[in-house]
Amino acid sequence: MAGAAPLRVVIVGAGAFGRNHLRVYRELEQAGRDVRLVGVVDANAAVAAEAAARFGVPGFDSVDACFAAVGGVDAASVCVPTVHHAVAAQPLLERGVDLLIEKPLAASLADADAILALAKKHNRIVQTGHLERFNPAVTAARGVLNRPMFFEAHRLSVFTPRSLDVDVVLDLMIHDLDIVLSFVGSPVREVRAVGLPVLSNKVDIANVRLEFENGCVANFTASRVSTERVRKLRFFQPHQYLSLDFARQDLLMIDVTAAAGMDPAALAKLAVAGAHPSEGLSLRKVPVTEGEPLRLEIESFLDAVRRRGRPVVSGDDGRAALALALEINGAIRGHAARAGL
Known part of the structure; x- marks a missing residue:
């Protein structure tokens, strides 16, 4: 959207998947897209610091520390291990952040339902990361x-x-x-x-x-x-x-x-x-x-955030595949x- 402020994005989880997300968001930012990478979060402070240095972005060991330092965030990629998806998603959704959650959506249907209930309560977008x-x-x-x-x-x-x-x-x-x-x-x-x-x-x-x-x-x-x-x-x-x-x-x-x-x-x-x-x-x-599926997925997610529309792969789609x-x-x-x- 012309003239719109860049979407402020953080990456939660700086493992292999998280670093790929960091790379793509940085490439989009450098290409002049209306997105700004403002932080990376990982519970392992050393991993967060390494990713921060590599991609030139502030690193934090918790979501609370990230928000305290950078202020408002519009969207986030959740790239922590599956068993931690629900725990990682909760504070972000409660702060009004739209989420791209790596597949599978959660480790259990109870966790998936908790994520979707919070998204509905706070009117947030959840896209499941089925990049294929x-x-x-x-x-x-x-x-x-x-x-x-x-x-x-x-x-x-x-x-x-x-x-x-x-x-x-x-x-x-x-x-x-x-x-x-x-x-x-x-x-x-x-x-x-x-x-x-x-x-x-x-x-x-x-x-x-x-x-x-x-x-x-x-x-x-x-x-x-x-x-x-x-x-x-x-x-x-x-x-x-x-x-x-x-x-x-x-x-x-x-x-x-x-x-x-x-x-x-x-x-x-x-x-x-x-x-x-x-x-x-x-x-x-x-x-x-031809195109890189992850980049196409992230571009689609950012588009859904901007237009406030249903993502191509919704949270409900992710729940269905998980079930x-x-x-x-x-x-x-x-x-x-x-x-x-």
């Missing part, structure tokens, strides 16, 4: 959706000590759960799941099958003990198959009717006549405008008990 929603390939896929009926999601990572306060469902799979929920737009009817701890004391690898009320089926595999990094989502819809690569930000579409100008009946006749199936297929890349993830964890525990694991 802002992946340009996901944006492109949303533009060609036509009643998808089957999904296959794979999200594999090598083991790191990061995010071990939560299991692999809340750490990695929740990205794909959120995207598929937003694509399908139908309640989940059935959950089947299996998972195992491998290198930590929480589930490190999981496989899940969901069936939705509209008949769509989705399979998810997530692992944080893989030898490779994979971030892919494939799905089928009438006459089309799409393959989305999050890391490469590309989207391939195979259309069984478009290029050949044939309907399924014509393709069947070709098959009977001995023609190769590929003669009735059209493979093309869907145009994708499904926790239901999956319950199904994993049930399977483990039945299997004697």
